[in-house]
Amino acid sequence: PASRPAGVEAPPVAADSSPTPAESPAAESTGGPTLVLCPTSLLGNWEREFARFAPEIPVRRFHGGSRHLDDLAPDEVVLATYGVLRRDRETLSEVDWGLVAADEAQHVKNPLSATAKELRKVPARAKVALTGTPVENRLTELWSIVDWTTPGLLGPLDRFRRTVARPIERDRDKEVTERLAATVRPFLLRRRKSDPDIAPELPPKTETDRFVPLTAEQTTLYEAVVRENLAEIRESQGIKRRGQVLQLLTELKQICNHPAQFLKEPHGALAGRSGKLGAFEELLDVILDEGESVLVFSQYVQLCRLLERRLKERGLPTEVLSGDSSPSKRQDMVDRFQAGEIPVFLLSLKAGGVGLNLTRATHVIHYDRWWNPAVEDQATDRAYRIGQDRPVQVHRLIAEGTLEERIAEVLEKKRGLAESIVGAGEDWITELSDDALADLVRLGSG
Known part of the structure; x- marks a missing residue:
């Protein structure tokens, strides 16, 4: 799609060179269906991008317990995750794919991994890899991606390690480096937001909504809470009803965040x-x-603490700034973050959303949504402010098919309207009719 759902800058692309432009599946209506592999968190983004830019193309998800490839149309796009690839590779291999696209292709950067091995077994007339980080740690990662899209271009892995990777990584051999660049250049398309000829009007702040599916546990909890609360709300009026609506919204948002x-x-x-x-x-x-x-x-704050515990389990240094943080502790955390000692800074929206200069950050993640977009923008401006000299990427996590997705649509429409419309936080939701509220919180798309 023209606007790719990814959390990185516009990516390099490696493509199979075998078809000429006139022969490529993109140029033939009979080229066969397309398989797009991506992380689970990007399934919804890909779906929406096709709906936006190519609404006439049928798209299905090959994901979840009822997944199947029955009655696959010749021009259909199938979206699947790398996890599904590992489990159902044999089923995917039964299709004569016209094109296989691997999004966030660094997932197959280890050529010896199960994911990379299974990917190589899926037949395709053409292959495209999308990634902003084709080389994260070592050149064998580039070999793994290029050898999938263009088999044999860089030779066997052992020879590549011996004659290319080691001279470049260990000896900084300029001649070998130039030879490798010349070899892969015809098969790579690199695009950066900073390139003046690509999108000169693109602002230095890029915002992305990341739609993510609920787990089975989240789905069960969500449906139960909706069912129990709507029955009570229909029997209530006035202040009591508004209080119950706010309680429903709070509980659903917490379920969308994490069952814990x-x-x-x-x-x-x-x-x-x-x-x-x-x-x-x-x-x-x-x-x-x-x-x-x-x-x-x-x-x-409770969610910040849960995230802090999870990150510490993974050995990642982090801090939590909340209303309980003393002024001296608050400044100490800010100074350490600005010095690069804390790569991940967790902040409660109210305590950390104003008054801080955190220009060390080039990414901002809104784990959950606030009903007033101005509050989110103010928090984002902790990083996107005077003194920031690098592009800032803003990521909003939205639970797919829930009230969060429908609220996101409302907020996008209301973002440019007067503050009085949504500036009162959640009050505008509490005034919805019973039927409108039920439609807002129901689970499912459409």
Whole structure:
């Protein structure tokens, strides 16, 4: 798609050279269906990009318990994750794909990994790899990606290590470096936001909505809370009704964040229970691998503490700034972040959303949504402010098919309207009719 759903700068692309432009699947209506592989957190983004730029093309997800490839149309696009690839590679291999695209292709940077091995077994007439980090640590990562898109171009892996990777990485051999660049250049398309000929009007702040699916546990909790609360709300009026609506919204937002927050499990297991947490960790890995620093905002201090515990489990240094932080502690954390000692800074929206200069950050993650976009913008401006000399990327995590997705649509429409419309926080939601409220919080797309 023209606007790619990724948390990195516009990516280099490696493509199979075998078809000429006139022969490529993109140029033939009979080229066969397309398979797009991506992290789970990007499934919704890809779906929306196709709906926006190519609404006539049928798109399906090959994901979840009911996934199938029955009645696949010749021009259909199938979206699948790398996890599904590992589990269902044999099923995917039964299709004669016209094109296979690997988004965030650094997921197959290890040629000996199960994901990379399974990917190589999927047949395709053409292949495209999308990534902003084709080389994160060593040149064999580039070999893995290029050898998938253009098999044999860089020779066998052992010979590549011996004659290319080692001379470049160990000896900084200029001649070998130039020869490698000349070899891969015809098969790489590199694009950066800073390139003057690419998008000169593109502002230095890029905002991305990342739609993530709920886990089975989240889905069960969400449906139960909606069912129980709507029954009570329909029987209530006035202040009592408004209070119950706010309680419903709070509980649903907590479920979307993580079941442990809603269930008040400060020491409960965290991994594998929340779609948002999984997407957050995937995004964080990309940001930290680039050597960047990130601000993470949530309106809930409890959620910040859960994230802090999860990051410490992974050995990642972090701090939490909340309303309980003393002025001296607050300044100490800011100074350490600005000095690069803390790459991940967790902040409660109200305590950390104003009055701080955190220009070390080039990424801002809004883990959950506030109903007034101006509050989010103010928090983002902790990084995107005078003194910031690098592009800032803003990521908003949105639970797909929930009230968060529908609120995101409302906020986008209302962002440019008068403050009086949504400036009162959640009050405008409490005044919705029973039917409108039920439609807002229902689970599912459409």
